[in-house]
Amino acid sequence: MSVAAKKRTGVQRARRTSRLTAAQIEALFARLKALNPKPTTELEFTTPYELLVAVTLSAQATDVGVNKATRKLFPVANTPQAIAALGVEGLKPYIATIGLYNTKAANVVAMARQLLDQHDGQVPRDRAALEALPGVGRKTANVVLNTAFGEATMAVDTHIFRVANRTGLAPGKTVRAVEDGLLKAVPAAYLHDAHHWLILHGRYVCKARKPDCPHCAIRDLCRYPDKTPGEPAPLAD
Structure with a gap:
């Protein structure tokens, strides 16, 4: 195997296995909650x-x-x-x-x-x-x-699937694997709102084609190896 091939294999293996620690996951959701204390769906409904x-x-x-x-x-x-x-x-x-x-x-x-x-x-x-x-x-x-109904479920869409895998929060090859991984990894205090935070993060920051890493609140925690170049935005007071 060539040096380049070995390097690619090493990167792929790291992407598959690199996970956030429990302390990092706690920090991740604490930051997302601070930015959006009461997240909800963007779909409009009354019943x-x-x-x-x-x-x-x-x-x-x-x-x-x-x-x-x-x-x-x-x-x-x-x-x-x-x-x-x-x-x-x-x-x-x-x-x-x-x-x-x-x-x-x-x-x-x-x-x-x-x-x-x-x-x-x-x-x-x-x-x-x-x-x-x-x-x-x-x-x-x-x-x-x-x-x-207020139950602590995890509705994994393409945004959550991407964020869970990129960040190392709950890597998985299938939607169900990611769902099960998130239910185990997300602290109980954050579980009810977690899927809203992750959807919104994937929709507006961790976008599919060009993630906005310089303005990402969890950039330093994220394990994604191909972050968008740029200086991180200063944290608000």
């Missing part, structure tokens, strides 16, 4: 059902795009009864600006009917029941359980 619909619509779409659609939809239909009454063809015009809207319309209407048939029109506070709804997977169930 658990509105949140469930919004999260279902957000797959492969931006929160901004979903909010634009639900600002028109929810004043007209924001209950399972109203969505079921709209039907698929009636729902489509409200969400046509969102990617995969045909499939999402079918799922949201089927979800509404299932909630009416099996749960008296209420969003269940149960993972298995949530995941049995059309269009609802583990990530969506985790968001609803956390944000609507």
Whole structure:
């Protein structure tokens, strides 16, 4: 093996195995909390059902795009009864600006009917029941359980997956591995809000193509070997 190949292999091995210590993880979340004491989703909602619909619509779409659609939809239909009454063809015009809207319309209407048939029109506070709804997977169930019902779940999306691996917080090859790693690694005091902090950090700072490392509050803790060059921004008083 060439020297260059050995070097690459060494870097890859370091990326796979380098993890933050418990003290570093504590410091990481303390800093994120100081910057944003009460984080929450950027999706707009007022009830658990509105949140469930919004999260279902957000797959492969931006929160901004979903909010634009639900600002028109929810004043007209924001209950399972109203969505079921709209039907698929009636729902489509409200969400046509969102990617995969045909499939999402079918799922949201089927979800509404299932909630009416099996749960008296209420969003269940149960993972298995949530995941049995059309269009609802583990990530969506985790968001609803956390944000609507206050449970300490970890909804791993692409942002959290990236941040967990880059920083060394909870490296993993799959979304479920990262979720399980985070649930073990994140201190209990931070667990309820952790996925919001990590999503926002990945969305606005630890971006996929060009992370804003010079303005990152956890730059000195992060194990990512390819940090964006630049002098760290001074800490605010």
